[in-house]
Amino acid sequence: MEPPLLDLDLGLDAAELTARLVDIPSVSGSEKPLADAVESALRALPWLRVDRHGNNVVARTALGRPERVVLAGHLDTVPIAGNVPSRRDADGVLWGCGSGDMKAGVAVQLRIAATVHRPDRDVTFVFYDNEEVEAERNGLGHLAAAHPDWLAGDFAVLLEPTGGEVEGGCQGTLRMLLRLPGQRAHSARSWMGGNAIHAAAPVLARLAGYRPRRPVIDGLEYREGLNAVRIEGGVAGNVIPDECTVTVNYRYAPDRSAEEAVAHVREVFDGCGVAAFVVDDHSPGALPGLSHPAARAFMAAVGGLPRPKFGWTDVSRFSALGVPAVNYGPGDPDLAHRRDERVDTAVILRCEERLRGWLTGAEPPEGAAG
Amino acid sequence: MEPPLLDLDLGLDAAELTARLVDIPSVSGSEKPLADAVESALRALPWLRVDRHGNNVVARTALGRPERVVLAGHLDTVPIAGNVPSRRDADGVLWGCGSGDMKAGVAVQLRIAATVHRPDRDVTFVFYDNEEVEAERNGLGHLAAAHPDWLAGDFAVLLEPTGGEVEGGCQGTLRMLLRLPGQRAHSARSWMGGNAIHAAAPVLARLAGYRPRRPVIDGLEYREGLNAVRIEGGVAGNVIPDECTVTVNYRYAPDRSAEEAVAHVREVFDGCGVAAFVVDDHSPGALPGLSHPAARAFMAAVGGLPRPKFGWTDVSRFSALGVPAVNYGPGDPDLAHRRDERVDTAVILRCEERLRGWLTGAEPPEGAAG
Numbered sequence: 001m002e003p004p005l006l007d008l009d010l011g012l013d014a015a016e017l018t019a020r021l022v023d024i025p026s027v028s029g030s031e032k033p034l035a036d037a038v039e040s041a042l043r044a045l046p047w048l049r050v051d052r053h054g055n056n057v058v059a060r061t062a063l064g065r066p067e068r069v070v071l072a073g074h075l076d077t078v079p080i081a082g083n084v085p086s087r088r089d090a091d092g093v094l095w096g097c098g099s100g101d102m103k104a105g106v107a108v109q110l111r112i113a114a115t116v117h118r119p120d121r122d123v124t125f126v127f128y129d130n131e132e133v134e135a136e137r138n139g140l141g142h143l144a145a146a147h148p149d150w151l152a153g154d155f156a157v158l159l160e161p162t163g164g165e166v167e168g169g170c171q172g173t174l175r176m177l178l179r180l181p182g183q184r185a186h187s188a189r190s191w192m193g194g195n196a197i198h199a200a201a202p203v204l205a206r207l208a209g210y211r212p213r214r215p216v217i218d219g220l221e222y223r224e225g226l227n228a229v230r231i232e233g234g235v236a237g238n239v240i241p242d243e244c245t246v247t248v249n250y251r252y253a254p255d256r257s258a259e260e261a262v263a264h265v266r267e268v269f270d271g272c273g274v275a276a277f278v279v280d281d282h283s284p285g286a287l288p289g290l291s292h293p294a295a296r297a298f299m300a301a302v303g304g305l306p307r308p309k310f311g312w313t314d315v316s317r318f319s320a321l322g323v324p325a326v327n328y329g330p331g332d333p334d335l336a337h338r339r340d341e342r343v344d345t346a347v348i349l350r351c352e353e354r355l356r357g358w359l360t361g362a363e364p365p366e367g368a369a370g
Numbered sequence: 371m372e373p374p375l376l377d378l379d380l381g382l383d384a385a386e387l388t389a390r391l392v393d394i395p396s397v398s399g400s401e402k403p404l405a406d407a408v409e410s411a412l413r414a415l416p417w418l419r420v421d422r423h424g425n426n427v428v429a430r431t432a433l434g435r436p437e438r439v440v441l442a443g444h445l446d447t448v449p450i451a452g453n454v455p456s457r458r459d460a461d462g463v464l465w466g467c468g469s470g471d472m473k474a475g476v477a478v479q480l481r482i483a484a485t486v487h488r489p490d491r492d493v494t495f496v497f498y499d500n501e502e503v504e505a506e507r508n509g510l511g512h513l514a515a516a517h518p519d520w521l522a523g524d525f526a527v528l529l530e531p532t533g534g535e536v537e538g539g540c541q542g543t544l545r546m547l548l549r550l551p552g553q554r555a556h557s558a559r560s561w562m563g564g565n566a567i568h569a570a571a572p573v574l575a576r577l578a579g580y581r582p583r584r585p586v587i588d589g590l591e592y593r594e595g596l597n598a599v600r601i602e603g604g605v606a607g608n609v610i611p612d613e614c615t616v617t618v619n620y621r622y623a624p625d626r627s628a629e630e631a632v633a634h635v636r637e638v639f640d641g642c643g644v645a646a647f648v649v650d651d652h653s654p655g656a657l658p659g660l661s662h663p664a665a666r667a668f669m670a671a672v673g674g675l676p677r678p679k680f681g682w683t684d685v686s687r688f689s690a691l692g693v694p695a696v697n698y699g700p701g702d703p704d705l706a707h708r709r710d711e712r713v714d715t716a717v718i719l720r721c722e723e724r725l726r727g728w729l730t731g732a733e734p735p736e737g738a739a740g
Contacts, residue, residue, distance in 0.1 A: 187597055187599055197599075207567075229557055230611070231602070233598070237599055
């Protein structure tokens with residue numbers, strides 16, 4: 001028997017709605033009841049077209065505006081740790097699993113969907129599953145593969161917790177294996193062999209002397225890094241090893257393409273005697289896209305100074321579809337995934353108000369800042 | 371019930387006796403029947419005092435000679451691989467497990483014990499167990515710990531297979547762990563950490579540029595080596611590692627003591643930022659001792675030019691007791707431990723004849739060579 005459909009009252013304010021969302025458990029892989037409730041609530045709004053793929057729900061206005069923007073958020077949480085149901089304390093802080101990461105953001109999305117009937121830009125709302133687990137299960141990735149047209153737009157905002165500041169784009173991450181050659185021999189007769197670990201000396205010297213770039217893109221200063229994250233070599237305690245592998249991780253600013261990143265790593269180690277370069281893992285970066293008019297209007301509406309995002313995030317999936325994206329949402333990222341996860345309800349309400357202002361052309365409030 | 375005592379006829383020639391020894395299985399840990407047979411045969415020789423410790427048997431003349439020499443060999447073999455019982459082919463080659471390593475040598479020891487009643491040097495015969503397995507089980511090591519007086523002497527010959535050439539002394543082997551320091555951080559913010567793998571760069575550079583010594587000792591040229599035999603570092607694909615360990619193996623000539631070897635390794639890596647040096651394994655070398663009169667007489671008797679021994683062998687256990695030692699025995703070391711292990715019976719007989727000549731003052735034969 002299907003469980004009864006849970007009812008979401010979009011007439012609640014975003015803080016109350018967040019509490020309601022926290023009380024519907026949705027640990028990664030178990031998002032269906034929440035996805036059903038979200039879909040049902042959205043289908044009650046006649047100005048939206050609603051589509052579903054698995055436990056991913058997409059709702060769109062179709063007003064024929066010259067610009068379309070995307071508000072996206074994930075429905076899932078990390079495992080519950082005795083922190084459901086939610087509770088709100090006397091200071092207006094809401095506690096509970098996923099409160100900041102990112103049911104507060106989802107509540108803001110739902111409130112905008114329910115209250116902004118005629119936005120001055122077309123808006124797409126994306127709710128997806130499995131963000132907190134391995135990349136191949138990520139619902140946004142599944143949507144991008146199956147229905148890229150549902151994600152089309154000029155600019156996207158992921159409502160991940162950023163402490164109310166805008167984090168633009170993200171850096172790419174490339175992991176490559178560098179194999180060094182050698183020839184095995186007994187260590188009592190080492191002159192008969194070639195030591196692959198010794199052959200790694202110039203590779204480590206290049207790494208130790210590497211000076212990473214700090215490029216400025218759309219006014220944001222990124223910081224690259226090129227690091228060994230693993231080294232392995234050795235056969236036995238009395239054998240000259242014939243193989244040594246250095247795994248390097250290149251974190252690169254989004255002005256560099258995936259191909260340029262691979263070429264750069266090869267170039268750094270040119271002449272070091274590397275026998276083979278193998279790409280182990282690669283996720284390109286995402287440009288902040290802050291020069292786009294929709295992004296400028298967004299920055300004017302939400303206020304504050306954008307920061308670069310050093311880590312890799314789902315904004316890169318939008319970037320891969322040609323949609324510049326930023327992270328902006330209520331909640332403190334440092335509290336995410338913790339037993340004492342919580343969110344200040346005042347920040348939820350402010351976030352809702354600013355996004356509404358952006359989409360309805362309202363003037364930003366005095367001294368707008370996250 | 372005890373199995374019946376196996377009879378060893380020491381009236382057989384050394385080649386026939388080798389065949390008999392191969393036919394008494396004595397894989398490491400199962401030497402008792404062979405040790406019993408050896409002990410029993412030696413006790414029948416009234417000019418020898420016989421002692422036993424576990425499955426180790428020691429027999430000694432006590433003629434009051436000014437010099438004492440030791441002939442030593444191990445009773446055990448590697449596991450049998452369908453190559454027992456022995457067989458002798460038309461070319462006089464004897465096939466079988468342990469034929470060369472080293473039942474041919476043991477047969478020579480037994481023949482000398484049985485036929486040289488009044489050697490012109492006192493002689494100690496040592497038969498020991500567990501040479502083919504881990505060092506802590508080695509019977510010669512057990513004897514050295516429990517009864518060092520049984521092993522006393524001016525010079526020792528281990529009858530390991532050397533292809534009939536004298537291999538003098540042996541090099542020491544020291545394995546040390548070098549730990550490099552670091553500070554863990556997310557690789558997207560590598561500037562927050564310190565990379566322990568990068569910190570290994572100067573260590574590998576020193577290794578790559580190291581020039582090993584080739585000292586000449588008693589006319590033998592040794593060849594040292596200092597090599598990384600293992601390197602390990604890394605926490606996860608997105609973490610700046612806070613530890614990296616390089617394991618180095620220093621093979622050193624026997625003019626250097628154990629303490630000098632450790633000090634040398636520390637000195638080589640001085641200024642490389644190594645956080646800790648840890649001795650993992652250490653077996654000092656053995657001087658060839660070829661300048662001793664007993665050794666000179668031995669070289670004159672067996673003929674040929676001695677070679678240095680680069681690998682570590684049990685001669686070092688004698689050296690630790692103050693007894694210079696060499697390897698010299700019938701059998702091709704390259705055939706040891708193989709299914710097709712075999713030994714030329716002519717070489718067994720020649721080896722017996724030369725050792726008898728050494729111990730009885732007989733002139734070496736014309737053109738004496740292995």
